[in-house]
Amino acid sequence: MTIGLTGGIGSGKSTVAKVLESMGYPVFYSDQVAKELMASDQGLQTEITSHFGENAFENGKLNRAYLAEIIFSNPADKTILNQLIHPRVRASFAAFAQFSDSKLVFNEAAIIFETGAYSNFDKTILVTAPVEMRIDRVMKRDNCSREDVQNRMDNQWSDDRKTPLSDFVIKNGDADAVLYQIELIVEALLDHSTSS
Numbered sequence: 655m656t657i658g659l660t661g662g663i664g665s666g667k668s669t670v671a672k673v674l675e676s677m678g679y680p681v682f683y684s685d686q687v688a689k690e691l692m693a694s695d696q697g698l699q700t701e702i703t704s705h706f707g708e709n710a711f712e713n714g715k716l717n718r719a720y721l722a723e724i725i726f727s728n729p730a731d732k733t734i735l736n737q738l739i740h741p742r743v744r745a746s747f748a749a750f751a752q753f754s755d756s757k758l759v760f761n762e763a764a765i766i767f768e769t770g771a772y773s774n775f776d777k778t779i780l781v782t783a784p785v786e787m788r789i790d791r792v793m794k795r796d797n798c799s800r801e802d803v804q805n806r807m808d809n810q811w812s813d814d815r816k817t818p819l820s821d822f823v824i825k826n827g828d829a830d831a832v833l834y835q836i837e838l839i840v841e842a843l844l845d846h847s848t849s850s
């Protein structure tokens with residue numbers, strides 16, 4: 655069974671993913687794999703260069719600042735970049751899941767609802783936390799400004815929009831019993847995987 659694990663910036667999805675790993679479940683980190691592919695997949699590099707120009711890479715390394723500037727000012731370019739990267743990440747996850755002998759295989763990704771990728775998973779888990787708490791956590795974690803976090807948040811859907819599309823929701827506020835919620839969801843998923 656494949657499970658999409660998502661949540662807005664600073665919600666705590668990576669923290670939940672680490673707990674799942676410590677329980678012995680394989681977790682595929684989409685954003686990390688996307689970065690690795692941009693650094694190593696020559697077909698992808700060629701396509702990025704042919705659309706965004708030679709400046710997209712500098713000494714063989716992805717020129718993040720250059721690309722960020724382009725896609726920030728032009729949403730159509732962002733869509734194109736995603737269309738180049740996402741199918742490759744999906745294929746990589748499919749192989750990861752296929753070669754795993756675990757009943758449950760998780761895919762941690764920031765924007766599975768926004769991209770429509772959620773429909774590729776058997777189940778989805780959304781990690782939520784109050785917006786102010788998420789901003790505080792990310793400002794501390796990344797040592798960045800409130801405005802930086804807010805800008806990144808503005809590109810993502812609200813929890814209210816994602817919740818009805820999610821099979822499970824984890825509340826990750828400071829006083830929430832997160833481990834207990836994760837255990838209950840894993841039990842439900844295992845029940846479901848043996849009954850289907």
Ligand code: ATP
Pocket residue numbers: 661662663664665666667668669670764791792795826827828832
């Ligand atoms: P991003 O989308 O930016 O990658 P994320 O959803 O993966 O964010 P995390 O990196 O897991 O979020 O968490 C954000 C920060 O909040 C981290 O520094 C993490 O240690 C902290 N954090 C997560 N959950 C809790 C919690 N329940 N209590 C206190 N701190 C937490």
